[in-house]
Amino acid sequence: MPNRVLIAADGVETLTRARRESFDALVIDVMMPYVDGVAVCRVLRADGDGTPVLMLTARGATSDRVAGLDAGADDYQPKPFQVPELLARLRALQRRAALPPRAQGDEPAGLRIASLHMDPDARRAWWADKELQLSKTEFDLLELMVRNEGIVLSHSTISHRIWGYHCGPHTNNLACYISYLRRKLADVGAPDLIHTVRAVGYGVRRP
Secondary structure, three states, X not given: OOOOOOXXXXXXXXXXXXXXXXXXXXXXXXXXXXXXXXXXXXXXXXXXXXXXXXXXXXXXXXXXXXXXXXXXXXXXXXXXXXXXXXXXXXXXXXXXXXXXOOOOOOOOOOEEEOOEEEEOOOOEEEEOOEEEOOOHHHHHHHHHHHHOOOOOEEHHHHHHHHHOOOOOOXXXXXHHHXXXXXXXXXXXXXXXXXXXXXXXXXXXXXX
C-alpha cells in the first residue's frame, strides 16, 4: 500500500487522530492552535504512545530544542528545511522503530558500569537502586556509549547510529540529549560518567 499523509489542523485534532489511528511517524509543528506541539508530544508519551515524532518548527533556539526533545520528540527539525533532509530523517525514525526485538541470548542480560545497570531487553536503567526515567532516544544513546565504554564516539558516528544520518559537532540535537542524560544521571546521584572531547565526540568512562 502506498504511503498516505494525513493532515491535522490543530493540536486537538492531532491528539484525536493519534489516539484513534496508527501512524508510522508523526511530524508535529510546535506552533499549532489550541494545543501546541510540545504539549501534544508530552500527552502522547504520557499515554504510552511510542510513535516516532519529528518536531518541525521555526523555533530553532537551543531552549526550544530542549523543550521539544524533553517532551519526548525523537528528532527536531528547525525551519527553513530541505524536503529531502526531512524525508531522510523520517525514514531514519521509521527504520529504528521497525527494528525487531532482540532474541533471547543475543545480548547479555544487562550492562553495568560502576553502579549503573542497564537492561536492554526491558529498556530500563538504574543507578544503584534508583531507576532513571529515560526516553527511547535517551536510552539508545546511553546504551550505545555504555557498550563502547572507554571509547570516544564521534558526533557523526553517534548521530548515524541513533538517528540514521550524520551530523557535525555543531548540531544541537546531540548536545541536548547529552545534557539530558547528564542531568538525569546527576538526579539519581551518579557521578559524571559522560565525558566530552571537544570537536570530536562523547564517551563513557568509569568514575
